[in-house]
Amino acid sequence: MASFKELVFSGVQPTGNLHLGNYLGAITKFVALQNSHDCIYCVVDLHAITVPQDPAALTANIREVTAAFIACGIDPKNHIIFNQSQVPEHAELAWVFNCTARLGWLNRMTQFKEKAGKDRENASVGLYAYPALMAADILVYRATHVPVGEDQKQHLELARDIAQKFNNDFSTSIESNGFGDGFFPLPEPLIQGPATRVMSLRDGTKKMSKSDPSDYSRINLTDDADAIAQKVRKAKTDPEPLPSEEKGLEPRPEADNLVGIYAALSDVSKADVLAEFGGAQFSTFKSALVDLSVAKLGPIGAEMKRLVADPAYIDSVLADGSERAGVLARKNMNAVKDILGFIRR
Ligand code: AQP
Numbered sequence: 001m002a003s004f005k006e007l008v009f010s011g012v013q014p015t016g017n018l019h020l021g022n023y024l025g026a027i028t029k030f031v032a033l034q035n036s037h038d039c040i041y042c043v044v045d046l047h048a049i050t051v052p053q054d055p056a057a058l059t060a061n062i063r064e065v066t067a068a069f070i071a072c073g074i075d076p077k078n079h080i081i082f083n084q085s086q087v088p089e090h091a092e093l094a095w096v097f098n099c100t101a102r103l104g105w106l107n108r109m110t111q112f113k114e115k116a117g118k119d120r121e122n123a124s125v126g127l128y129a130y131p132a133l134m135a136a137d138i139l140v141y142r143a144t145h146v147p148v149g150e151d152q153k154q155h156l157e158l159a160r161d162i163a164q165k166f167n168n169d170f171s172t173s174i175e176s177n178g179f180g181d182g183f184f185p186l187p188e189p190l191i192q193g194p195a196t197r198v199m200s201l202r203d204g205t206k207k208m209s210k211s212d213p214s215d216y217s218r219i220n221l222t223d224d225a226d227a228i229a230q231k232v233r234k235a236k237t238d239p240e241p242l243p244s245e246e247k248g249l250e251p252r253p254e255a256d257n258l259v260g261i262y263a264a265l266s267d268v269s270k271a272d273v274l275a276e277f278g279g280a281q282f283s284t285f286k287s288a289l290v291d292l293s294v295a296k297l298g299p300i301g302a303e304m305k306r307l308v309a310d311p312a313y314i315d316s317v318l319a320d321g322s323e324r325a326g327v328l329a330r331k332n333m334n335a336v337k338d339i340l341g342f343i344r345r
Contacts, residue, residue, distance in 0.1 A: 002179065002180040002181055002182045002185075004142060004144050004185040005144075006037055006038075006144050006145060007037065007038050007039075007040070007141060007142065007143045007144055007145070008030075008033045008037045008038065008039040008040065008143060008144075008145045008146070008147065009039075009040045009041075009042070009137065009138045009141050009143035009145075009146055009187075010026060010029075010030060010041060010042070010146055010147050010148060011041070011042040011043070011044035011047070011084070011134075011137055012026060012027070012041075012042075012043060012044065012065050012068075012069075013043075013044050013045075013047050013048050013065075013210075014043050014044070014045055014048050014058060014061035014062040014064070014065045014083075015048050015051075015053075015061060015210050015211070016057065016061050016064075016210055017210040017211075017215075017218065017220050018064065018065060018068050018210070018220065018221045018222075019198075019208055019209075019210060019218040019219060019220050019221065020198055020208060020218065020219040020220075020221075020261065020293075020297075021149065021195075021197075021198035021207065021208035021209070021218070022149075022210075022221075023068075023072070023221060023297075023300075024193075024195035024198055024261065024264040024265070025148070025149030025150070025195060025196055025197065025198060026147060026148060026149055027068065027069065027072045027074075028072070028264070029147035029190060029192075029193075030069070030072075030074055030147055031072055031073040031074055033145070033147060033190075034073075034074065034075060034078070034079055037145065038079065039074075039079040039080070040079065040080040040082075040141055040143065040325060040328075041069055041074055041079065041080065041081050042081075042082060042083070042084050042137060042325075043062050043065045043066055043069075043081075043082070043083040043084065043318070044083075044084045044134075044137065045058065045062055045083050045084050045085045046084045046085055046090060046091060046133060047084070047130060047133060047134070048061070049126065050124055050126040050127040050130050051115070051124070051127065060308075062083050062318075063308055063311055063314045063315075064222075064304065064308055066081060066083070066307075066314050066317060066318060067303075067304040067307035067308045067314060068221055068300070068304055069081050070303075070307055070317070071221075071300045071301075071303035071304045071307060072300055076317045076320070076321060080321045080324050080325050081317055081318070081321045082318050082321030082322040082324075082325045083318050083322065084137065086318065086319070086322035086325075086326070087140075087322055087325050087326045087329050089140050089326070089329035089330060089332070089333040090133065090136050090137055090140055090329070091133070091136075092136075092333055093136035093139065093140045093333060093336060094129070094132050094133040094135075094136035096136075096166075096336060096340065097132040097133075097135050097136050097139075097162050097166075098129055098132050100132075100162050100165050100166050100169070101131070101132050101135075101158070101161075101162050101165075105158055105161060106128060106129070106131060106132070106158075108154075109130075109131055109154060109155070109158070110154060111130070111131075111151070111154070111155065112127060112128055112130070112131075115127060116128075130155075131155045131158045131159070132162065134152075134155050134158075134159060135155075135158060135159035135162045135163070138159055138187050139159065139162070139163055139184045139185075139187070139332075140329045140332055140333060141325075141328055141329065141332065142183075142184060142185055142332055143185070143187055144185045144187060144188060145187065145188050145190055146159075146187050146188065146189055146190060147189075147190040147191075148189055148190070148191060149191070149196055149197060149198075150191050150196040150197040151197065151207060152189070152191075153189055153191060156187065156189040157189075159187055160186045160187060163184035163185065163186050163187065164186060166183065166184055167181075167182040167183060167184055170183070170339050170340070173338075173339045173340075173341065174339055177335065177338050177339055179335065179339070183335065183336070183339060193264055194259075194260045194263040194264050194269060194270050195260045195261060195263070195264035198257065198260070198261060199253060199254075199257040200212060200214075200217040200218065201216060201217055201218065201219070201231055201232070201234070201235040201236065201257075202214055202216055202217045202235075202236055203217070203236065204236065204252075204253030204254035204255075204256065204257050205253055215231075216230075216231055216234055218231075219231055219232075219293065219297065221297060221300055221301055221304060222301045222304055222305065223297070223301065224298075224301065225294045225298060228290060228293050228294050228297065228298075229290045229294070232286050232289050232290045232293060233286055233290070235254070235258060235286070236254045237254050237255060237258070237282045237286075238252055238254060238255060240252070240255075241279050241280060241281050241282075242255060242259070242274060242277050242278055242279065242280050242282070242285055243255075243274060243278060244274055244275070244278025244279060245271075245274065245278070246270050246271055246274060248274075249270070249274075255282075256270075258282075258285070258286075258289060259273050259274065259277075261289065261293075262277075262285075262288070262289050262292060265292050265293060265296050266292060
């Protein structure tokens with residue numbers, strides 16, 4: 001297999017209510033990877049329209065995710081921040097991948113089953129083909145590393161399968177076009193740390209999610225100190241004190257979740273948190289968690305509000321990022337067209 005220059009790509013959907021799960025599972029990783037890699041971070045607006053969106057709200061949400069990226073510490077000058085719909089090569093490569101991926105592969109995707117629910121016949125074709133577009137997002141840059149939450153693991157495996165099948169199907173043409181024994185890298189998911197799957201504050205068996213009808217299920221990045229305090233204090237727990245060992249968390253999903261959140265916010269392990277709080281009542285632990293959450297998220301929320309008040313600046317960041325992303329994507333898409341045998345200008 002050819003060797004590829006390491007490049008990081010990931011995306012977040014502009015579907016409102018960016019929450020602690022998005023922050024700990026994805027955005028904090030995006031920020032850290034800037035020190036070691038070239039990074040491309042995308043507001044995936046084409047993915048958002050796989051379910052109905054109000055146009056005005058979508059515009060606001062695209063700007064809000066961009067603001068969150070910047071407020072959390074992503075540097076739009078040294079790296080790339082842009083929105084997907086400004087680089088048409090994503091959709092173009094997604095079509096090629098619709099012809100590479102097999103129906104049987106997409107039929108196994110659990111996110112489609114969960115999101116389509118019982119009314120499958122009424123789901124959009126886009127929702128079904130979502131993972132092929134996600135593969136195109138990554139591979140149109142020939143990106144090698146993808147930081148995501150655990151819920152995206154299956155989609156990443158599909159992206160690897162698509163890359164592998166394309167490399168196999170077109171191996172002769174890839175070689176004759178000068179790309180050695182593989183055009184696409186097999187992208188590696190980066191799913192690490194104590195909060196790869198942050199759970200709902202109301203139900204420790206359900207993922208914290210933007211679309212949960214209860215706002216008390218999640219901490220939003222724009223929540224103020226009072227809202228954070230109320231949500232943490234009301235978070236579901238059990239009557240036992242915290243255990244001193246990690247295995248004591250196994251049958252206690254809500255306790256496990258809050259300890260994982262504390263660990264991720266303070267950048268230590270769950271074992272370290274339990275070494276400090278083992279034997280403590282939840283009232284004590286929750287007070288410490290409120291203080292920590294407010295200290296970490298308060299400045300981010302304030303900076304997001306400041307940034308969204310200046311839409312011209314946000315739009316200029318996206319325009320500049322799209323321009324630079326477009327140059328990279330076009331070059332790779334032209335190579336794909338040559339490999340496929342298309343005639344191009
Ligand atoms: N609860 C979570 N814990 C850890 N990571 C999470 N991510 C999402 N939820 C959690 C990660 O955040 C990144 C961006 O997610 P997204 O907005 O593109 O997609 P999503 O998974 O659809 O987000 P939601 O909040 O779950 O939305 P709905 O309610 O629409 O289903 C991804 O890396 C994701 O893994």
